[in-house]
Amino acid sequence: MARIEGAHSAPTLEDVARIAGVSRATVSRVVNGGTLVAAKTTEAVREAINELGYHPNKAARSLVTRRTGVIAVIVPETDDRVFSDPYFPQAYHGALQAFIGSDVQVVLAMAEPGDSPSRMVRYLESGHVDGAIIVSHHGPALAQALAHSWQPVVFVGDPEAPGVCYVDLDNVEAARVATRHLIERGARRIATITGPLDMASARARLLGFQEAMTEAGLDPSTYVEGGYTSESGGVAAQLLADHPDLDGLFVANDLMAVTAMNIVQALGRRVPEDVRIVGFDDAAIGQHCTPPLTTMTNPAAEHTREAAEMLMELLAGGTPANPRMLAHSRLVVRGSA
Amino acid sequence: MARIEGAHSAPTLEDVARIAGVSRATVSRVVNGGTLVAAKTTEAVREAINELGYHPNKAARSLVTRRTGVIAVIVPETDDRVFSDPYFPQAYHGALQAFIGSDVQVVLAMAEPGDSPSRMVRYLESGHVDGAIIVSHHGPALAQALAHSWQPVVFVGDPEAPGVCYVDLDNVEAARVATRHLIERGARRIATITGPLDMASARARLLGFQEAMTEAGLDPSTYVEGGYTSESGGVAAQLLADHPDLDGLFVANDLMAVTAMNIVQALGRRVPEDVRIVGFDDAAIGQHCTPPLTTMTNPAAEHTREAAEMLMELLAGGTPANPRMLAHSRLVVRGSA
DNA sequence: CATACCGGTGAGAGCGCTTCCAGTACGGAG
DNA sequence: CTCCGTACTGGAAGCGCTCTCACCGGTATG
Known part of the structure; x- marks a missing residue:
């Protein structure tokens, strides 16, 4: 130096x-x-x-090359949520891996409370970054705004807007599998705790649940909306109060599932004997609770890595071979169902 | 658009x-x-x-202004650690708050496994950012390298190098307070689980523990090194095997303390009746375990906010009024001691 | 012997912006 | 009527870099 x-x-x-x-x-x-x-x-x-x-000098260089060498992982969630759900570090890590050795810098951009989609768009258009991977968006507004811009972006999760590249999990099918497992294990009065219903993934998981229930001739109408956060798993208390005879619970992510399980147990029900529970995401937290949580895999790192590869193609001026990827989830049977 | x-x-x-x-x-x-x-x-x-x-165009603008409008929160830890210790989101949040409304962007930069301090220095000198706040550094190498550069940086935690601005917690005093509390509650055969001893905070907490023990005429020599991670709290098992008559434990952060408490209980000891435990950081996780954890506060958000304010002064070309800040910790008495 | 080619190099034009300096127009004071 | 300050605006330099194009000497080709 x-x-x-x-x-x-x-x-x-x-x-x-x-x-x-x-x-x-x-x-x-x-x-x-x-x-x-x-x-x-x-x-x-x-x-x-x-x-x-x-x-x-980066500035001089990128002035002429029109490249900054930075791509962003954009998470339109507040930082406390990003740091409390293990899904996000995984997602970030996947992006990081994809760009290893390629001397592009990956930055993590989160929302501030009250941010509008347009602030995200502005950020993208401000020239700070060459492109972005968007994870955990709520509603189609962002994707719609971005579809008309020239920004190379790839979504993780259904963007609900045409012409936008994305990687998504087959949430409907995954929820069906989870619900069927509950039924196979003998549950009949099954409810689901959903994610925030402004997110496509939450609606898809609800849909899959309802399809599997209907298919089995069971009542598909019992659900309550959560927020994918640990605390929001607390709605389980409400659910049990309203439906004391509940014997199965499909919870749309593990964070909520663990909280729900704690509540179920605190209310004197045994898991899985009285109430069977299946979560979603295969988070570490679900392995360490008692009983360990049966869950659906959701390999976030793989999804963002795929998304990153699409983004690289976009950045190189090409069109991704498969601009709409649908990944599949696996059931992991542990103790809770 | x-x-x-x-x-x-x-x-x-x-x-x-x-x-x-x-x-x-x-x-x-x-x-x-x-x-x-x-x-x-x-x-x-x-x-x-x-x-x-x-x-x-940001590039053109910063080419002439010599400003990028970006500051970094640099955490020389791997991403899995950053995402698993609640200390970091707090720290990041503090920095974010300080720059709210000032249209500077705050990015979070983490280490990749095997990164050397020089990679961090290179990042800082590459012109990507105007300045940085460095949190959770290991050893003096980074600070020493940075002291000779013109980069405006502020450390959170003792940088162990002269001429570098920082905000630090009075860890020695805090550890003394924690240890004295254990003693007051009747513990006599007390051990400590330290943080990684290449970090100044870990050594300071060990020192404070030893001072308080010596001061009380007790044996200050029982300690084992942890890594500030949840898993590393597992060294408690070793500690109990070697010192079965242990009746007090000062653990250098809450993540380890909770693990240690679980182990203590799994080994058939009651907390706090048989073994009193005091943690450090006042993390949320310590409030939700049984019994709730007695701990020392460590308001990371406040510290980085202070650091951010110093950084702003540095950025404005000035010299911070108080370039070496020492904050104080408070004892929070809950159930574990 | 003229021509083509090729590895290696330099001159110079910009990329889009900020900012200094030099205007211009206008109103009021001398 | 001249002079000068004030309010505003434009010209132009230059930030540090990349990249096209032209050039040069040497070797292979017709």
């Missing part, structure tokens, strides 16, 4: 060029992967760069 | 200027808070901006 004393401004290409005795263009070539530069020249330039502690 | 059809490149100042019938300079003035621009002109420019859907 040698720095010229007194020189408060960072060294530029020009400085390097002068010291190495070459032109700016040549230094630029060396810096950006030495195409067609003589070995000796390259060497000299490298030395000059080290001597000066030169770093290319 | 009206966009000129067919025009793939975004509108520039020039375009706005032409439509509004003024010069680039004037448009620039309007965009950056209309100093000395006639009301009528401002109006015309605003209209042109809306019509074109103009957004200033």
Whole structure:
């Protein structure tokens, strides 16, 4: 990190060029992967760069390349939610993995309370990032706004807008599988705690539940809306009060499921003997509770990695081979059902 | 978001200027808070901006202003750790709050496994950000490297290097208070589970523990190193095996403390009757276990907010009035001791 | 021997913006 | 009627970089 004393401004290409005795263009070539530069020249330039502690100026570079080298994982949720649901770190991690070694920076952007979709759009259009992966959006507004922009974005979860790339889980089918499992295990009076119904995933899981119930000739109408948060699993108390004979519960994510299970047990019911419970997401928390939670997989990291690969294609100017990916969920049977 | 059809490149100042019938300079003035621009002109420019859907190009702007409008919260920990310890979201939140309304963007940068301090330094010097708040650093290497750079940075936690601004908790005193409380409650054979001893906070808490023990004429030598992670609280098993008569435990953070308490109880000891436990951080998880955890406060959000304010002063070219802040911790007595 | 080609290099034009400096128009003071 | 300050505006330089194009010397080709 040698720095010229007194020189408060960072060294530029020009400085390097002068010291190495070459032109700016040549230094630029060396810096950006030495195409067609003589070995000796390259060497000299490298030395000059080290001597000066030169770093290319990102702003200048991206002014001409029209690339920032940054992509964002955008989560339109407040930070406390992002940090409390293990789904998000997984999702973020997947994006990170996809870009490993490609010297693009991945930033995580969350919403502030009260943010409108337009703030997200503005962020995307502000030129801070080259593209984005959007995770956990509520409603179609964001996707619709983005569909008309030239921004390369990929959604994780059904964007509910045409012409937008996405990776989604087959939530309807997954919910069907979960519900059928409950039925197979002998449950008959089954309810579901849904996610926030402004999210497509929550509605899809509700739909799958209802389909499986109807298919089995059972009453599909008992559900209550949660918020995918741990606390919102507390609606289980209400559910049990209204339906004391409940013997099965499909909960749309594990965070809520664990809370619900605690409540069920606190109310004197045994799990799974009295009430069978199936969660969703296969979160770590579900493995450590008693009994361990039966759940549906939702490999967020894989989904965002897929999304990241789509995004790379978009960024490269291409069209993804499969712009609408549907992934499948697996049932993981543990102790709760 | 009206966009000129067919025009793939975004509108520039020039375009706005032409439509509004003024010069680039004037448009620039309007965009950056209309100093000395006639009301009528401002109006015309605003209209042109809306019509074109103009957004200033960040790269061009920061090329000349030498500002990016981005500050980073840098956490030299891997993402799984950042997402699993509630300390970090709090810390991040504090920084966010400090910059609310000031249109600077706050990004969260984490380490990748195997990252060296020099990668962090490089990131800071790469011109991506104007400054940074560094949280949870291990050892003095980073701070030392940064002390010689011109980067405006503020540490949360003792940087162990001269000439670097920081906000720190008085960990020694806090650990003393925690330990004295254990003693007051009747514990005599007390051990501590420390944090990773390459971190100043962990060493300081160990020191405070030892001081309080010595001061009370008790044996200060029983400790085992943890890693501030939930799993690393498992060292409690070892501790109990080696010291079956243990009756007090000071654990350097709540994540470990909860795990330790579970183990203590699983081994048939009652908390607090047989073993008294005091944690550290006042994390939510400590309120929900049985018995609730007695702990020391560690208001991370406040600390990063303070750090953010220091950083703003640094960014403004000034010197913080109080470049080395020491905050104080409070004992929160709950059920575990 | 003229021509083509090729690896290697430099000159120079901009990318879109801010900002200094030099105007211009206008009103009031001398 | 001149002069000067005030309010506003435009011209133009330049931030640090990339990239096209032209050039140069040397070797292979017709």
